[in-house]
Amino acid sequence: MxxxxxxxxxxxxxxxxxxxxxxxxxxxxxxxxxxxxxxxxxxxxGIHPVSLELFTELGISEQFLSAGLKVERGHAHSGEKLLGTINFTDCQQPFNFILLLxxxxxxxxxxxxxxxxxxxxxxxxxxxxxxxxxxxxxxxxxxxxxxxxxxxxxxxxxxxxxxxxxxxxxxxxFRGEKYPDTYVMGDFAESTEFGKDAVVYLPKEGLIECFPLPENKRRWVIKTDAYVENPTPKLIADYISNRISASIDPDTCTMHSSFGVQHFIAxxxxxxxxxxxxxxxxxxxxxxxxxxxxxxxxxxxxxxxxxxxxxxxxxxxxxxxxxxxxxxxxxxxxxxxxxxxxxxxxxATSFPAVKHQFVKSLLKSPLQNKMAEFFTMRGLESWWI
Ligand SMILES: Cc1cc2nc3c(=O)[nH]c(=O)nc-3n(C[C@H](O)[C@H](O)[C@H](O)COP(=O)(O)OP(=O)(O)OC[C@H]3O[C@@H](n4cnc5c(N)ncnc54)[C@H](O)[C@@H]3O)c2cc1C
The missing domain is CATH 3.50.50.60 (FAD/NAD(P)-binding domain)
Known part of the structure; x- marks a missing residue:
């Protein structure tokens, strides 16, 4: 050897x-x-623009760009109505999107x-x-x-x-801890009108986010109150229809799982x-x-x-x-x-209207661009978070 x-x-x-x-x-x-x-x-x-720049240096970006799906916009939604949109297209060229693969x-x-x-x-x-x-x-x-x-x-x-x-x-x-937050996720047939856009819903019971996938599918991630050992497609569908004005067909599920989250650093x-x-x-x-x-x-x-x-x-x-x-x-x-x-x-929050107003104002303000930076891993060497 x-x-x-x-x-x-x-x-x-x-x-x-x-x-x-x-x-x-x-x-x-x-x-x-x-x-x-x-x-x-x-x-x-998610593959972020900063990584695509490194891929370009290494001569491998083309393979990834042709295999992945480009997300150019992310919407924030209360569950009933749209609160605002982040446009990644306004970010630095040429990778003004997040690639999903x-x-x-x-x-x-x-x-x-x-x-x-x-x-x-x-x-x-x-x-x-x-x-x-x-x-x-x-x-x-x-x-x-x-x-x-x-x-x-x-x-x-x-x-x-x-x-x-x-x-x-x-x-x-390796210092850190587990967060109390837990999630279920699953891939289902596309059932929204959002096409290639990502959506983050903020209902009072806790986050639901969904991302487009190849083959006309969509991944759903849902915050749960406690860790769910074996989530079924039906359970995931129920979480969605009970919290927001959207629904999915459990029979179209191709992947489902649950996870807890943590942060550790050596x-x-x-x-x-x-x-x-x-x-x-x-x-x-x-x-x-x-x-x-x-x-x-x-x-x-x-x-x-x-x-x-x-x-x-x-x-x-x-x-x-x-x-x-x-x-x-x-x-x-x-x-x-x-x-x-x-x-x-x-x-989850007892005051969803306050959160919704905050997000709405943020996405209407010039800080919208900072939010786009935040979500695309830009500005990591700057003073702000
Ligand atoms: C639900 C979920 C969603 C995520 N979504 C994203 C996302 O959208 N974007 C993002 O950037 N990150 C995301 N992540 C995080 C991402 O999955 C990890 O950060 C990534 O896998 C880390 O890669 P790694 O190569 O460091 O470690 P790993 O992927 O864990 O790979 C380590 C490798 O080392 C091998 N290995 C271990 N011990 C030995 C040994 N003794 N000898 C030889 N080989 C060994 C293992 O077999 C393995 O192949 C997500 C994570 C989860 C759980």
Whole structure:
């Protein structure tokens, strides 16, 4: 087994993208991924303009643009009437929209690209089971097809998700908490008049949001009072018809699930020769849909920092790589804060009219543009949230 000088642990969306960023900077890498197939379950949907800009740098935006669906407008709705609209078309060109694509499809396209441009760099069915950091190298134990192998590498990047083995092996604290908020979601045949637009409903019982999907479907996400263990399509349909003036046909459901939300951040993103990126470094609430995109920004910055440090010395100066943590940690905190504000806006309220008036005024004011920035991950380096 040939192992390059940088090993990426985890070939999810962030690990695969990390590989493409390192390749772009001329840094050889190996990705170790314990699965050998992509999870089909539904998670991320939104790809933000900032990510599409990075995709363009890497020469992969066309594949994504032709596979995904462009959302140019988002409406806020009381449940009975329209409160206002955010136009992403007024945002920075050329990506003045949010691209919707199922995470499984995103991972498939990234994997296809890795296999095409750096064949043999992705080792699947392989799990990192031990990590020992020495002065000049990192020793890894890797289980491949039930057989243990030892390998030495210069640097390890943990892109192994929220239950990161790499983070735990380094004893890095993952601080945060679960929010009380819980949701159910499901994909159903399109039944609204909103076409390619997203809609956020704010009835008094709590948020309902829906997004267009390919094949004339729509994804619905509904805030619930408590975690629902096994939501049925009928239950999801009832939540909708009981709260707002919209209805869906439960018989057209193609996916349904429930989820709780949380925020966590690692105390450190770099410990000597080992670095963390993506959910291994931070988990943010998926309401607002920014976690995977944030992981891609990590990967882009980390590859730039590593490339810059290689210019100084082949043995990367670890102190100089620390700039990665100082840049990405505040950004992760900001994204978590934005997601939290999103969630708070969607909570149940005894005074829905006050909330509706607030949203209506906001969307009529010049702050509408700031809201568009907020929802498209712009301005993360500015002073405001
Ligand atoms: C309901 C929901 C909706 C979401 N919607 C959005 C959205 O719209 N937009 C958005 O940006 N984000 C969204 N997210 C968040 C997004 O899904 C995550 O941020 C993203 O999956 C993180 O990617 P990752 O590669 O860091 O981690 P993961 O996707 O968890 O991938 C980690 C990989 O590491 C592998 N691995 C783990 N341990 C080892 C080991 N020891 N050895 C080898 N391999 C290992 C795993 O098999 C896995 O493939 C959503 C999340 C949820 C739950």
């Amino acid at each position: 040939k192992i390059e000088d940088v090993v990426i642990v985890g070939g999810g969306p962030v690990g695969l993208f990390m590989g493409l960023c390192l390749h772009h900077r001329g840094i050889p890498f190996t990705i170790i991924e314990k699965r050998n197939e992509i999870i089909s379950g539904s998670r991320s949907l 199922a995470q499984s499809e995103t991972e498939r396209l990234l994997k296809e690209r890795i296999n095409e441009i750096v064949p043999d760099s992705l080792i699947e069915n392989a799990e990192v089971t031990a990590l020992d950091q020495q002065d000049d190298f990192v020793k890894l134990d890797i289980l491949i097809d039930g057989k243990s192998h030892s390998a030495e590498t210069g640097y390890v990047i943990g892109c192994d998700g929220k239950n990161s083995f790499v983070r735990d092996a380094l004893g890095i604290h 105390d450190r993103f770099i410990v000597d020769r080992v670095l963390l990126a993506g959910d291994a470094a931070h988990v943010v609430s998926p309401i607002g849909g920014q976690g995977m995109n944030l992981g891609w920004i990590d990967a882009w910055h980390l590859a730039n920092v590593m490339s810059f440090c290689r210019g100084i010395s082949k043995d990367l100066p670890i102190a100089d790589m620390f700039v990665y943590e100082t840049k990405q940690k505040p950004m992760a905190k900001k994204v978590a804060k934005r997601a939290e504000l999103n969630m708070k806006l969607g909570r």
